[in-house]
Amino acid sequence: MQKSLHIDPEKCTGCLQCEMACSYENEGVFNPSKSRIKVFTFHDEGRFVPYTCTQCDEAWCLQACPVDAIVLNFATGAKDILNDRCVGCKVCTIACPFGTVNYNTATGKVIKCDLCGGDPKCAEACPTSAITYVDANATGLERMRMWAAKTDTQTSAHA
Numbered sequence: 001m002q003k004s005l006h007i008d009p010e011k012c013t014g015c016l017q018c019e020m021a022c023s024y025e026n027e028g029v030f031n032p033s034k035s036r037i038k039v040f041t042f043h044d045e046g047r048f049v050p051y052t053c054t055q056c057d058e059a060w061c062l063q064a065c066p067v068d069a070i071v072l073n074f075a076t077g078a079k080d081i082l083n084d085r086c087v088g089c090k091v092c093t094i095a096c097p098f099g100t101v102n103y104n105t106a107t108g109k110v111i112k113c114d115l116c117g118g119d120p121k122c123a124e125a126c127p128t129s130a131i132t133y134v135d136a137n138a139t140g141l142e143r144m145r146m147w148a149a150k151t152d153t154q155t156s157a158h159a
Contacts, residue, residue: 001135001136002077002135002136003076003077003115003118003133003134003135003136004055004077004133004134004136005052005113005115005120005122005123005131005132005133006131006132006133006134007049007050007051007130007131008129008130008131008132009047009048009049009050009130010130011128011129011130012039012047012048012049012050012128012130013048013127013128013130014039014041014048015127015128016032016039017125017126017127018035018037018039018050018122018123018125018126018131019032019035019037019038019039019122020032020035020125021121021122021124021125022035022036022037022113022116022121022122023035024121025116025121026111026116034104036052036053036100036102036111036112036113036114037050037051037052037113037122037131038050038051038052039051050122050130050131051098051100052100052113052122053078053079053096053098053100053101053112053113054098054100055077055078055079055113055115056079059072059079060092060095060096060097061079061092061093061095061096061101061112062079062092063095064091064092064094064095065091065092066089066091067085067086067087067089068085069081069082069083069085069086069087070082070092073114073115073117075118076114076115076117076118077115077136078113078114078115079112079114080114081109081110081111081112081114083107083109086109086110088103088108088109088110090103090110092110093110096112100112100113115133119133120133
């Protein structure tokens with residue numbers, strides 16, 4: 001069963017526990033700036049929205065990498081970065097339409113969510129279940145695919 005992160009912004013309180021857990025898991029420090037998940041704050045509305053790599057089926061980051069340093073992890077579905085191959089060219093950071101692939105100045109490599117090898121610490125740390133790790137079909141992935149196919153067809157018809 002393929003699993004994926006499900007984010008429910010309605011439940012997010014902006015506590016940043018997800019960012020802290022991620023930075024500690026991946027960098028060994030509690031530092032939100034080193035996290036692979038970010039919580040965007042809408043100050044005027046008093047709302048928070050966690051966001052991270054969505055592990056796209058058609059991963060532009062993976063396709064753009066000139067040295068094949070981003071690969072599909074068949075066990076988790078994550079697009080993992082192979083640090084021994086990454087040359088730090090940042091092409092993948094430009095290719096990602098969501099801005100969830102980032103450059104780590106300390107290592108000279110790029111970083112992104114790898115689902116913590118199938119045990120995402122952000123979901124584990126979230127006290128309100130705004131972030132959960134669930135069966136991919138439960139996230140509405142299939143509905144999104146159907147909508148995307150419909151939208152693509154409509155766009156093509158008007159072109």
